[in-house]
Amino acid sequence: MNAKRSDKIATGVLYAMSGIIVLILALLLFYILANGLPHISWHFLTAPAQSFEKGGGIGVQLFNSFYLLILSMVISTPISIWAGIYLSEYAKPNRLTNIIRTSIEILSSLPSVVVGLFGFLVFAVQAGFGFSILSGALALTVFNLPLLTRNVEDSLRSVAFTQREAGLALGLSRWETVIHVILPEALPGIITGMILSAGRVFGEAAALIYTAGQSAPTLDFTNWNPFYIASPLNPMRPAETLAVHIWKINSEGIIPDAAAVSAGASAVLIIAVLLFNILARLIGNKVYKRLTGV
């Protein structure tokens, strides 16, 4: 077989494989959206869920998903940035660093249901937070932190070494070089990674079942005092999220329109994750343009 021919075959195989992936994704999206979109309405998106009758919505669950997401990002973003900076810029290549890196890798490959059980034992039981948004957000942090840290570290590392030399040769300290030269250059990558991981967190169910709980008490959207028990902002209340809701009504739901609610909720979930992905690209590009002026 000559080189030209094998090149053609290889190209053909590559096209076929990528085609299959795109096809599977498209079918999946089409199926979920075709089933779910007809059930989505303003009422569906805002009304509280029903326990026994049909006609319930996902309003509370949707709010819970976003609130939990924001809370867990607020906790994990600063930690991951500090840890990423340490690993990329300061850590010397020695045993301690190796142990930290290995731990992060192991942590990132933990099944999320294990993270959920860990969260249940530590945050819900030991720390006494119970089934609450706080427990859920902390479990999501455990779940998300390794990947975020890795993302920050990789983004920082992808900045050329010559940039560090340039900064230091100007008489900037290492910290100034990191903060004013390296971090801004890495920021688009970091933000993209953050938003993508937000999508992952948004769709997470297993880590939340035993931490944020499976019930969504009706919220009083007129009282935003975080200490009021029915307040949407109260971090100590149980909070079933959208993904947990889908799991629950499919496994033990007794509402007559369970299939429809599940299909609609799945479509909403998928749309939200898609939006996160598109947003990740747009914001990443925009930040890069803004910083570099290219």
Add this chain to the structure above:
Amino acid sequence: MAMAIEATEPDKTAAPPIIDTEDVHLWYGSNEALKGINLTFKEHEITALIGPSGCGKSTYLRTLNRMNDLIPGVTIKGEVKLKGKDIYAPGNDTVSLRKEVGMVFQQPNPFPFSIYDNVTYGLRLGKQHTREQLDEAVETALRQAAVWEEVKDKLHDSALGLSGGQQQRVCIARVLAVKPDVVLLDEPTSALDPISSSQIESMLVALKKDYTIILVTHNMSQASRISDRTAFFLQGHLVEYDDTKTIFLNPHKKETEDYISGRFG
């Protein structure tokens, strides 16, 4: 090979030495890259360091502002004195050292920010400056680096949009803005076309009155055109150091002559 260097060293007393290095050794791990270098640099002169690849000239240049500190496994022995003070003395601050001894690299490495921000970066982090002071510093530095006319209308565009030669001159301006005493240049024109190179060469000659310039170059004619003195390195040794004219027209060592005339390297 390292012996009798003193004999060939020119005894000019016109300018005081700004950098004085004595018996500088450097190891990468167990590999000795510099084998005892004695060199003295006078103020307001351009010194060219020449020699074949791997002879240690770039390594030596980087010992002068401690850039080798960044490389793991490097050991340095000997004395490097800047205005009489040993820069490797314990407790010495590399940050303030590098403000006095700036460096320009082979590949233009502007920050991916605007031209204006590139030039003001080193300054703004030092202390507070008013907008007017910064504007003035930017213009002065870019003029010194002979790139002002080309970029004055797009100071707030990204430096990455410039040509390689312009980028390199912006990088030089960025160093000059910090007002160092010494500017080290590591093959600053080897990645550039001949026109950009000659612009940088004439700029360096003009800068001589305000700065001490030490330049590593592979380009013999560049060394002979712009430098006052030339040091020839070979395999970690300093073979010969003299007036550029002497080195190129009347070298004392055979190795120097062979290298200059292109017989090796």
